[in-house]
């Protein structure tokens with residue numbers, strides 16, 4: 178098993194322990210130490226970091242496993258590890274922010290299912306790499322959100338459609354309303370801090386910069402300077418007080434970036450001190466007006482609460498529907514709407530599913546010697562695979578793994594080969610995959626034609 182060392186200065190953080198592949202040893206072993214720097218690897222005897230997820234302003238995030246849960250639950254271990262030189266005061270503020278992230282997560286995460294839960298918060302003192310010294314590390318363990326953040330989605334599939342952006346707003350505004358009602362301001366809303374779980378649900382991450390409204394008055398202005406350039410409004414950049422509308426501004430910038438696929442600097446007209454974005458996006462004027470109001474330079478010209486924005490969006494998107502018509506996308510709860518598929522994603526999923534279906538049909542025919550039953554059962558499983566993909570329970574990567582497993586089983590068990598050569602098996606499965614791609618493309622074309630007619 179691979180275990181990742183969390184000491185930032187470790188020269189070789191990747192460790193490999195063959196004995197931990199045995200689940201009994203994994204559950205009972207006392208501790209393991211980094212072979213390069215001697216750092217204890219099993220954090221508080223419980224969490225095993227597997228790999229680095231990324232480094233942020235105040236630390237690193239690791240994907241980890243909790244060895245005290247039956248399924249070795251995945252979790253995210255965040256370590257406080259400020260980058261660059263900080264004065265003792267700045268260091269203390271940074272440490273307070275990290276502790277605040279834990280406190281806020283504990284309170285908010287347990288009450289809102291779009292904020293990760295806090296599992297643990299602890300500190301660790303270890304021997305420093307300098308002789309005689311000691312290093313102190315702070316850790317926060319939270320729920321792992323299995324998905325992609327919106328920055329990654331944007332990189333992968335390109336700009337979002339206006340509907341997708343409205344869905345993001347409708348999913349995140351209630352979370353912001355909840356955060357604000359609990360006396361906090363997030364202060365770091367941006368695409369990389371919004372994560373879409375594989376089931377379609379959007380989560381708000383990274384409460385490290387969160388500021389309690391109640392303590393705002395006692396904070397020295399400009400003392401922390403925690404914000405993301407381009408997303409933070411003027412009052413935050415200048416170190417002034419922050420408000421719920423500070424988060425609304427950043428959410429609107431997030432919407433512009435998703436909608437246009439452009440960087441914030443490309444959308445802000447410094448000369449006139451205003452956002453210049455409408456020419457880059459084709460969105461309903463009523464929604465564009467809402468975004469522009471959220472982007473007002475002065476906080477009191479923006480909406481005052483997330484709920485106000487939600488109400489404005491509902492008014493802008495809900496045309497009075499006929500009584501019998503299905504709900505419009507805007508009124509369907511967001512979690513029933515997994516993200517739209519790109520054409521490539523759709524065809525790759527279809528091809529892989531078709532390939533898997535072909536392999537299954539061959540294996541089933543060997544067992545039952547009836548082409549009707551073999552094709553019927555393979556078709557049924559293929560249908561289930563397609564449904565699982567459209568609901569985003571499985572993605573193309575999962576189907577690829579399934580194909581690999583099926584192929585390995587069929588290649589190693591001659592009784593499942595229906596008397597065919599390996600070449601023929603592969604050829605037939607490829608034909609099934611190609612047929613699935615062709616059918617999907619045809620359906621999509623017909624669907625688009627019908628949609629454009631009606």
Ligand SMILES: Nc1ncnc2c1ncn2[C@@H]1O[C@H](COP(=O)(O)OP(=O)(O)OP(=O)(O)O)[C@@H](O)[C@H]1O
Pocket residue numbers: 230231232233234235236237238253255293319320321322323326365369370372382383385
């Ligand atoms: N609960 C989580 N579940 C899954 N991935 C997470 C979770 N929290 C953070 N990540 C991922 O870990 C990576 C690092 O996150 P982190 O919050 O430390 O920094 P960041 O958001 O990239 O930067 P910054 O702190 O400057 O905003 C990011 O890619 C983020 O998407």
